[in-house]
Amino acid sequence: MFRAVLIEKDEQGYRAKVAELPESRLPEGDVVVDVEYSTLNYKDGLAITGKGPVVRSFPMVPGIDFAGVVRSSSDPAFAPGDRVVLNGWGVGEQHWGGLAQQAKVKGDWLIKLPASMPSRRAMIIGTAGYTAMLCIMALERHGIRPGSGDVLVTGAGGGVGSIAIMLLKKLGFRVVASTGRPEERPYLEALGAAEIIDRASLSEPGKPLQKERWIAAVDSVGSHTLANVCASTKADGAVAACGMAQGLDLHASVAPFILRGVALFGINSVTPPKAERVEAWDRLASLLTASDLEQTALDIGLNEVVASAARLMSGQVRGRTVVDVNK
Structure with a gap:
């Protein structure tokens, strides 16, 4: 039983x-x-x-x-x-x-x-942290590097967002965190966020092309938020989309993609190839310590x-x- x-x-x-x-x-x-x-x-x-x-x-x-x-x-x-x-x-x-x-x-x-990864630590990371790592790997394959510019993380207080901030900080990126919970500022800053913005600035329908603010983003929210994230991404930047907390819809414009060359990557964390899964977990084991994750x-x-x-x-x-x- x-x-x-x-x-x-x-x-x-x-x-x-x-x-x-x-x-x-x-x-x-x-x-x-x-x-x-x-x-x-x-x-x-x-x-x-x-x-x-x-x-x-x-x-x-x-x-x-x-x-x-x-x-x-x-x-x-x-x-x-x-x-x-x-x-x-x-x-x-x-x-x-x-x-x-x-x-x-x-x-x-x-x-x-990985030999250095206890089961509990693996599940603090879990599918959320694993997905965050897959997002970052996609951005890296596009050529995004710490010197390229800021990286936005939406849904920053959630599972994907929390681990994404931590990983990006470890890798040397300056992280902008979007949240609807201003009381979480100390928590997000402790994870590694250098700047906190209100999710309300992204969650409503916006202009098809907006001021360039970040070179890349990890988005777990979808819907209007993802459209605005793309519209505010710098030329030749990239966005990794992995969630739908706001919704499955995407009322976006082609403008960021054809006028700025922004790339939008969909992240499949359900059935990726085994080699990619192994790489992601090996990198998680090397980047994140027990003390990093406990918070x-x-x-x-x-x-x-x-x-x-x-x-x-x-x-x-x-x-x-x-x-x-x-x-």
Whole structure:
């Protein structure tokens, strides 16, 4: 038996609860993992509260990422005792996910954790931090360097934003952070933000081409915010888009792209090639220390997940929510 957050939908409605389940109910897969830590991401919040059509089949165990130890494997790439991490691959949406004490998944979805990365630290980073690293790697491939100019981070108080600020600061960039919570200024400055701007300046419809303000941006917000971010990006700059907190829509102009040569990169953190996943986690392990990450972490147990998901969706959570599935 193992404990898990279980989402059910039937004639009685949509509900999420912690349940005790037999191992025989685990889905198909070739690697069984004893999960140690998972996280609570925005997508998990949508799934647990039912505020977004995230879950594709029911019942579902949410949790789009996890870190733990291999219990058994029929995949030759993994052996019992291997420490592994998973991000994405439809886990928590189409396939039972990480907010559970056990998970059974395809070996292709896993990578081994860097030797220096404990499971809890990996989940302070989680899919949010992993996505932030993928964004920065995309900007670097475009030629963005610390001397190129400021880098904007939207949704700065969230999981992606918090880790993005930290990583960019570590790499030598001057970071501008956009937030709707002015009380978070000390937190964002401690992470490495040199300048704080009000998200209201970006969140409404704006002009198609605006004053050049930053050379690059990491955007987890989407909608009007992303359009304004692009419109304010300097010539030959780049924007990495990875989220939709404001919305999936994008009412933008082609002007920044054809008049300034701005590049817009969509970041796929769900199914990137294995080599890219390994590179991202290796760089995260080398750049972020335990002391760096603790200031972003909120630890909860499995029984607190459902209530915490509601707080997350109402904007009451900052940084990274780490779930000890054995508590």
